[in-house]
Amino acid sequence: LQRTKQQSKWLFPLVIADVALFTLDRGSLKTLLIQRTNAPTGWALPGGLLDPSIDRSLDDTATRVLASKTHINLFHLEQVIVRSGPKRDPRGWSISVLYLALLPSDKLHAVVGNKTEAIAWCDPEHTGHRLVFDHDLMLKEALRVLRNRVTDGALPLHLLPLRFTLTELQHTCEAILKVKLDKSAFRRQIRNSPWLSKVPGAYLRGAQRPAQLYRAANGFNFKVSY
Amino acid sequence: LQRTKQQSKWLFPLVIADVALFTLDRGSLKTLLIQRTNAPTGWALPGGLLDPSIDRSLDDTATRVLASKTHINLFHLEQVIVRSGPKRDPRGWSISVLYLALLPSDKLHAVVGNKTEAIAWCDPEHTGHRLVFDHDLMLKEALRVLRNRVTDGALPLHLLPLRFTLTELQHTCEAILKVKLDKSAFRRQIRNSPWLSKVPGAYLRGAQRPAQLYRAANGFNFKVSY
DNA sequence: GCAATAGTGTCTATTAGACAATATGGG
DNA sequence: CCCATATTGTCTAATAGACACTATTGC
Numbered sequence: 433l434q435r436t437k438q439q440s441k442w443l444f445p446l447v448i449a450d451v452a453l454f455t456l457d458r459g460s461l462k463t464l465l466i467q468r469t470n471a472p473t474g475w476a477l478p479g480g481l482l483d484p485s486i487d488r489s490l491d492d493t494a495t496r497v498l499a500s501k502t503h504i505n506l507f508h509l510e511q512v513i514v515r516s517g518p519k520r521d522p523r524g525w526s527i528s529v530l531y532l533a534l535l536p537s538d539k540l541h542a543v544v545g546n547k548t549e550a551i552a553w554c555d556p557e558h559t560g561h562r563l564v565f566d567h568d569l570m571l572k573e574a575l576r577v578l579r580n581r582v583t584d585g586a587l588p589l590h591l592l593p594l595r596f597t598l599t600e601l602q603h604t605c606e607a608i609l610k611v612k613l614d615k616s617a618f619r620r621q622i623r624n625s626p627w628l629s630k631v632p633g634a635y636l637r638g639a640q641r642p643a644q645l646y647r648a649a650n651g652f653n654f655k656v657s658y
Numbered sequence: 659l660q661r662t663k664q665q666s667k668w669l670f671p672l673v674i675a676d677v678a679l680f681t682l683d684r685g686s687l688k689t690l691l692i693q694r695t696n697a698p699t700g701w702a703l704p705g706g707l708l709d710p711s712i713d714r715s716l717d718d719t720a721t722r723v724l725a726s727k728t729h730i731n732l733f734h735l736e737q738v739i740v741r742s743g744p745k746r747d748p749r750g751w752s753i754s755v756l757y758l759a760l761l762p763s764d765k766l767h768a769v770v771g772n773k774t775e776a777i778a779w780c781d782p783e784h785t786g787h788r789l790v791f792d793h794d795l796m797l798k799e800a801l802r803v804l805r806n807r808v809t810d811g812a813l814p815l816h817l818l819p820l821r822f823t824l825t826e827l828q829h830t831c832e833a834i835l836k837v838k839l840d841k842s843a844f845r846r847q848i849r850n851s852p853w854l855s856k857v858p859g860a861y862l863r864g865a866q867r868p869a870q871l872y873r874a875a876n877g878f879n880f881k882v883s884y
Numbered sequence: 885g886c887a888a889t890a891g892t893g894t895c896t897a898t899t900a901g902a903c904a905a906t907a908t909g910g911g
Numbered sequence: 912c913c914c915a916t917a918t919t920g921t922c923t924a925a926t927a928g929a930c931a932c933t934a935t936t937g938c
Contacts, residue, residue, distance in 0.1 A: 444670035445710055447753060484671055484751040490742040511740055514755050516716040525710040527673060527753070529740050599890075616892075617928060640889040641935035825917075842919075843901060866916040867908040 446521060448528040449494040450479030450567070452512070452574030453502070455535035456591050457553055461607045463571065464535075464543065465559060466501065467550040472522055475552075475561035477570060479528065494531040501551070502543045508534050508590045513573050520566045530570045532577055534590035557610075582608050586627045589648045597636050597643040598622070627652045671742070672752040675720040676705030676793070678738070678800030679728070681761035682817050683779055687833045689797065690761075690769065691785060692727065693776040698748055701778075701787035703796060705754065720757040727777070728769045734760045734816045739799050746792045756796045758803055760816035783836075808834050812853045815874045823862050823869040824848070853878045 453464040465475050480497035487493045494509050509531050516527040535543065545551035554560060556575050562568065581587040588604045602618045622628060629649040635642035679690040691701045706723040713719045720735050735757050742753040761769065771777035780786060782801050789797065807813040814830045828844045848854060855875040861868035 443710055445673060445708065447671060447673070482671065482753075484669055484744065488743055490740060490753055514716060514737055514740060517714055518710065527708075527716055597890085614928065614930085615890090616894095616930085619891075620927085635936095637936075638889075639887075639937045641891080641937095643890055823917085840901060840903085841917090842903080843899095845918075846900085861909095863909075864916075865910050865914075867910095867918080869917055 445516070446524060446526040446528075447482040447490070448479055448521075448526060449482065449490050449497055449531060450477045450528050450570060451494055451498050451509075451531045451533050452477055452556075452571055453498065453506075453533045453535055454556070454574075454578060454591070455540050455553070456537040456604060456607055457540060459603060459607055461556060462553040463556040463559075463574075464501070465552050465554050465561065465563070466545065467552075468564065469548045472564045474564040475559070476564045477530075477567045490529055491531075494529070494533075498533055501545075501549075502535065504535070504539055504542055506533050506535065508532075508587070510577075512577050513570065515566055515570065528565075528570075530574060532574050534587070536593055537591055538593040579609055585622050585625050586652065589627060589652065595631055595634065595645045595647055597645060599643060601646070672747060672750060672754075673708040673716070674705055674747075674752060674754040675708065675716050675723055675757060676703045676754050676796060677720055677724050677735075677757045677759050678703055678782075678797055679724065679732075679759045679761055680782070680800075680804060680817070681766050681779070682763040682830060682833060683766060685829060685833055687782060688779040689782040689785070689800075690727070691778050691780050691787065691789070692771065693778075694790065695774045698790045700790040701785070702790045703756075703793045716755055717757075720755070720759075724759055727771075727775075728761065730761070730765055730768055732759050732761065734758075734813070736803075738803050739796065741792055741796065754791075754796075756800060758800050760813070762819055763817055764819040805835055811848050811851050812878065815853060815878065821857055821860065821871045821873055823871060825869060827872070 455462055455464075464478060466478050468474055468476050478497060478501045480493065480500075482490055482493045483496075487496065491509060491511075495506065498504075498506050498509075510533075512530040512532050514527065514529050516525075518525045520526060520528075540553075543551070556571060559571070563571065578587075582605050588601060588608065591604050591608075592600060598619060599615075601622070602613055602615065605618070606613055627649050628646050631645045631647050634645040636645055677690075681688055681690075690704060692704050694700055694702050704723060704727045706719065706726075708716055708719045709722075713722065717735060717737075721732065724730075724732050724735075736759075738756040738758050740753065740755050742751075744751045746752060746754070766779075769777070782797060785797070788794065804813075808831050814827060814834065817830055817834075818826060824845060825841075827848070828839055828841065831844070832839055853875050854872050857871045857873050860871040862871055
């Protein structure tokens with residue numbers, strides 16, 4: 433096959449990083465959607481094109497895209513799936529790497545849209561929108577990976593503030609999995625987790641017995657561990 | 659930043675599918691390496707560039723690349739990891755998707771190199787070669803994913819012939835994990851697997867009690883199931 | 885004391901690991 | 912019979928699920 437520079441749009445695919453960003457909003461799992469102002473218009477996962485002159489890797493692209501939407505440097509970016517083909521993006525042959533990202537719930541209000549984009553925090557299972565590209569499928573896949581990771585115990589720490597109680601951690605897991613967990617069994621399971629540390633003398637007080645506060649342990653760097 | 663067509667090599671990254679192909683060779687897990695004839699020369703995982711005029715997806719690229727090396731249409735291609743950056747390939751900014759593939763052991767001898775490439779089946783943990791690009795890391799990652807999948811029970815079926823005994827299945831799992839498994843516990847675990855079917859009346863005979871032959875069950879399409 | 889939530893204990897069913905026992909063919 | 916491997920059984924320790932109990936605060 434002969435190739436010319438005129439064909440470059442056809443021969444060189446668009447390279448994209450898309451991000452499924454999850455957070456907890458008053459106990460419910462939510463995902464960030466944006467309303468695109470450029471064609472194709474409609475609701476989509478936040479994403480953007482690789483810029484080889486800036487990005488040292490496609491992971492960098494994901495971080496950069498997300499920072500431009502959230503104004504926060506996010507921890508825990510994890511590759512989920514690669515989607516590609518000539519039809520999934522009307523602009524041409526494209527390859528898109530989906531990332532899973534988690535936003536601590538106390539940073540929720542730092543996330544705002546810019547002038548040209550509307551944003552929305554949606555229930556990942558019922559967004560209320562049909563997403564453009566193949567983002568409906570991507571979101572479903574991200575949710576599946578997120579749920580699989582909960583059993584590690586470590587991942588939900590990314591969604592919590594620096595200090596949290598075991599009950600809050602349990603409620604976080606329940607919100608992700610959409611199931612009720614037994615308090616006793618839950619605490620037994622996480623008791624020996626190397627990622628949890630008591631904060632000595634720190635308690636959450638209310639109209640009841642105070643709750644011991646915990647934090648992510650030293651060595652837990654908010655990156656995924658295998 | 660201004661962009662011109664002259665910069666296209668810089669602005670459009672190489673898009674590559676690499677494959678970690680595993681098989682069983684007389685009870686030992688082996689992976690396929692090729693000796694590159696083009697620069698950079700040296701040993702590497704089999705891989706190749708996306709061709710948007712042929713491939714309907716990057717998964718197609720992986721299938722195509724592998725078919726050109728093995729002359730077999732392989733089942734079970736699974737995405738493992740995406741590596742990218744300006745330095746990992748001396749030819750320029752590149753993005754490479756690594757795939758995990760499994761070759762049934764009775765098809766081992768169908769795999770031959772072409773005239774320009776040497777191939778070798780190597781112990782994935784001690785290849786005896788330093789691989790070019792970042793393929794050492796990729797291979798390590800593929801092996802990790804392969805081992806994680808063994809607990810499903812389904813995946814080792816891809817490495818076995820159409821008919822096999824439970825002992826052969828156990829030895830396959832042991833070869834992948836490099837641990838000894840208890841016969842009784844192993845059979846208890848897979849007893850209720852929906853992916854295993856007895857072949858009625860079919861036995862492997864030897865100088866001992868005959869062994870019941872099994873096959874992958876109807877509905878097991880040799881694709882990964884979540 | 886009472887309400888409310890934190891934190892622990894207990895019983896049982898299920899599962900995993902180790903090992904033993906039995907079964908069935910070929911010679 | 913004997914050998915070799917297939918297949919099943921058994922005992923025990925660890926684990927998971929359900930539920931109940933105790934603990935400690937604010938009011």
